[in-house]
Amino acid sequence: GEGFDHASLNRAFRELVAGADFVALAVNRTFRDADGLLSLDAGAFVAALEFASGRSPVVLGKPSxxxxxxxxxxxxxxxxxxxxxxxxxxxxxxxxxxxxxxxxxxxxxxxxx
Structure with missing residues (x-):
């Protein structure tokens, strides 16, 4: 949601390059938001962190x-x-x-x- 800003993503990136476990609940592209329109889901943020860190996440949810x-x-x-x-x-x-x-x-x- 609104917490996915540059500062949050950069903090997560720094944790990943320092060796933190990379775990994602899901890698969905979109979800239908309360206003009825599609919004970015977690997958876009997971993909950004994967690209930047060069690491692949362990996906706990779908489509695992x-x-x-x-x-x-x-x-x-x-x-x-x-x-x-x-x-x-x-x-x-x-x-x-x-x-x-x-x-x-x-x-x-x-x-x-």
Whole structure:
């Protein structure tokens, strides 16, 4: 949100080059904001830090295969039997398919364009 300014990004960059762990919750491009329009999501800031630091983050959320497989383990559901329903072609649909889920459906809601 509003906290992503140059000073904050530069502080994070300096921590990364000093050896801090690089962990991202997600690398989504956009989200549908309260005003109904698309806004930059965390992915743009993660990409900037990745470029500047020369390091790659550990992604804990979508589209990481571990994210989807962890959810399935909690459900005791084999990946081939699972269907992902989401509004983001990259993080939801491609992420689920790359993790080996049986199917993924893109819905025309949320940030779908």
């Amino acid at each position: 295969p571990d994210f989807f497989l962890s959810a399935l383990a909690d459900l005791d559901c084999p990946a081939a039997d699972a269907v992902m329903v989401g509004d983001d072609a990259e993080s939801d649909v491609a992420g689920a398919l790359n993790a080996g889920l049986g199917a993924a459906l893109l819905v025309r809601a949320g940030k779908y364009r």
